[in-house]
Every structure is written in structure tokens, then in C-alpha cells.
Amino acid sequence: MLHTESDVVFVKGLKVEAVIGVYEWERAITQPLLIDIALETDISKAAASDAVNDALNYKAVCDDVSAWCKEIKAELLEHLAGQIADGLLANYACQKVTLSVAKPTAIQQADVVGVQITRHAKAAEKKITDNEPVDSKSTDA
Ligand SMILES: Nc1nc2c(c(=O)[nH]1)N=C([C@H](O)[C@@H](O)CO)CN2
Numbered sequence: 001m002l003h004t005e006s007d008v009v010f011v012k013g014l015k016v017e018a019v020i021g022v023y024e025w026e027r028a029i030t031q032p033l034l035i036d037i038a039l040e041t042d043i044s045k046a047a048a049s050d051a052v053n054d055a056l057n058y059k060a061v062c063d064d065v066s067a068w069c070k071e072i073k074a075e076l077l078e079h080l081a082g083q084i085a086d087g088l089l090a091n092y093a094c095q096k097v098t099l100s101v102a103k104p105t106a107i108q109q110a111d112v113v114g115v116q117i118t119r120h121a122k123a124a125e126k127k128i129t130d131n132e133p134v135d136s137k138s139t140d141a
Pocket of ligand 1: 106
């Protein structure tokens with residue numbers, strides 16, 4: 001079957017306790033992080049087979065992302081989000097990752113603060129480029 005739609009495997013509200021923050025006092029404690037992840041991937045093989053081995057396994061994603069947050073001990077949410085996106089694109093069969101990393105206890109007057117980023121797999125970018133003429137002048141000849 002021709003796959004033209006974009007499928008998504010997602011995780012919402014993943015809770016991780018990790019060292020995060022720019023201030024000295026923040027380096028000595030852990031704080032809660034709330035993470036949402038959307039992985040654009042083709043789910044048609046898993047949909048047909050009903051086998052978890054054919055699926056982008058969201059349990060593995062949660063385990064990896066939790067471990068990376070604890071290891072990285074980032075100062076900025078921006079750095080942590082970038083590292084998580086790179087790790088997901090390198091380790092999972094997905095074309096695009098959108099994720100948000102939030103600190104629900106950082107600002108007393110706010111419910112939650114954080115960052116959201118979208119990153120594309122290099123191979124997907126290359127494929128798009130490959131379909132374009134390398135030099136528009138040479139195609140006219
Ligand atoms: N854009 C950002 N601003 C701030 C961050 C951050 O990670 N990204 N971090 C802090 C402090 O660590 C803050 O959470 C302490 O309350 C401040 N601003």
C-alpha cells in the first residue's frame with residue numbers, strides 16, 4: 001500500500017527527575033521535567049503485523065529519554081531538548097521529532113515554562129534534496 005499520510009507515535013507528560021538549571025543551587029538538586037514527544041514514523045508495518053518488533057516502541061523511547069535527561073544534567077532546557085532530539089533521530093526510525101521539555105516548578109507565578117523544538121532526520125532532508133535538480137541550468141540543455 002502506498003504510504004502518503006504522516007503517522008505519529010507519541011508520548012505525553014513523561015515525568016523525569018533530573019539535574020537541570022543554570023543557577024548554582026539548581027546544580028545541587030534534582031527537579032521535575034515534563035516531556036512531550038511526537039515521532040513521525042510509518043506505522044503501517046506494525047499495523048499489519050500486530051508485532052511490537054515492527055513498531056517504534058514508545059516504552060523504549062521513554063526509557064531512553066529518561067536515562068539521557070539524568071545523564072546530561074543540562075543547564076538550559078534548549079540544550080537538553082536538542083540532545084534528546086538528536087538521540088531520537090539517531091536511534092529510532094523516524095523522519096521528524098517534535099518535543100517539548102518543561103519545568104513545572106521553575107517559576108512560582110507560572111504553571112509551567114519550557115521549550116518546544118522540531119528536528120528532521122538528515123536522510124529525509126537528503127531525499128528531498130535528491131529530488132530537486134542539482135543545477136537548474138543543466139536541465140534546460
Ligand atoms: N530559555 C530559558 N530560560 C531560562 C532557563 C532555560 O533553561 N531556558 N533556565 C533558567 C533557570 O534555570 C530557571 O529555570 C531557574 O528558575 C532561567 N531561564
